[in-house]
Amino acid sequence: MTTLGTASAGPGEIDTGRLEVGETRDGSPVGLPVAVVNGAAAGKTLYMQAASDGDELNGVGVIQRVVPRLDPAEISGTILIVGIVNYHAFQVAEHRNPIDDTKMNRAYPGNEGGTSSERIAAATFDIATRADLILDLHQGSTSRMLDEVRVRCGNRHRLHEQCLELAKAFGCGYILDQKGPDGQLARAAPDDGIPTVDPELGGAVGWDERSIRKGVDGVFNVLRYYDFLQGSHSLETQTRATGFEQYGAPAGGLVTLQKELGDPVRPGETLFEVTTPFGEPKAEVTADGNGILWRARRLPQVATGEYVCSVGTDIGEY
Structure with a gap:
């Protein structure tokens, strides 16, 4: 049995639920939407999350389309998903958590006893570090941008090549290989030994269907390349900027x-x-x-x- 918040799934099962991460100003519990896809066969564990920046919605669109297509009977391994990380910012369609005016993707690995953002970062980081691979889905906020995958650990990091391989497997066509700011999940998780990339799925206000479709393709590329799903995925040459x-x-x-x-x-x-x-x-x-x-x-x-x-x-x- 694999459990994430209130979601629990045995081999060959899928379940959704909530991960409690605190309370709102009226004392109501805050629960992040989570899913567990427990494959029928043993294998690796993939962690995915979206909307750590509350107005970056394309990643939510990717998860909305990916999860219904996942059949646990056909999967080897486990997929852990937090569908919306920055709960408070998502509710008001803002980039930063309005409770503490913090950009969530600068708060990792978090602090269990800290601010709202630090507590959410700590809770999601604890889940992420159960995995073998991490996809942290983003977009370019309100700017227009290429669909790309960002490798943020830095070229001297011991996991740099593994992160690059994960970015290439996702296959957006473009990779930004540049060390990111402190506090990014894609910076913090490799320090714990987990290859992590940050797909930046275009830029839009609201949804961008083309970028969402590219993100869905990228997730399934990763699932096939790392043997969560049967079927081959050949790595294609990417354009890389450093x-x-x-x-x-x-x-x-x-x-x-x-x-x-x-x-x-x-x-x-x-x-x-x-x-x-x-x-x-x-x-x-x-x-x-x-x-x-x-x-x-x-x-x-x-x-x-x-x-x-x-x-x-x-x-x-x-």
């Missing part, structure tokens, strides 16, 4: 991008222009070096210094 440069607006106005997401960028090429509302030129920003347009703001209006776009640099194949 650097990331951000560009801001030198003047306020309306931005017109001169490149599409995924387009190659060369030194001196125009990335974007800023004009007045009447189309009068105010500024032109060019690329500092070679790369790929990786991410861009969704809305055209900007103030001086406001974020406009990001270019993935040090591009290669993996």
Whole structure:
């Protein structure tokens, strides 16, 4: 029997339930939605979670579509899932936990006696470290961005190659291989010996069906590659960036991008222009070096210094 919160499943069974992680301001219990898929045959354990940042919903869409397609009779091993991590932020469609104004994916490995976010991080980290592999599903919040998988442990980490292999198995087509900030699950879990990646499934306000479908495909790619499911999955070459440069607006106005997401960028090429509302030129920003347009703001209006776009640099194949 495998148990996660109130969900319990024997071999060949699936169950859903709640994982209690505290109380709301009226004293009602807070329970994260969880699922256990216990395969009929022995095998590895995969942990998946979504919405550790409360407005990043594409990962929730992936889990919503993946779980009904999982037949425990056909699975070897166990899949543990927390469908919504940042409960309080999800309820109000915000990025940060409004109870403590914390970005949840900076709180790992958490603290059982700490703030709301630290307690939730500790509870989910305890589940995650029961696994052999971890998928922490994200998206680019309100920015438009490529579907990518992020390897955040750093290239000197002892699990770096295993994390890269997991990213390649997921197979979004793009990998950002750059050490992440402290407190990310994809930073903390490899320190406990568990290969972990952070699929960033596009960027949208609400759902993005194309990115959700790519995420669903990625999960099933992982399940086949690591033998949770029968059927082969051949690793395909991915485009990998190991650097990331951000560009801001030198003047306020309306931005017109001169490149599409995924387009190659060369030194001196125009990335974007800023004009007045009447189309009068105010500024032109060019690329500092070679790369790929990786991410861009969704809305055209900007103030001086406001974020406009990001270019993935040090591009290669993996």
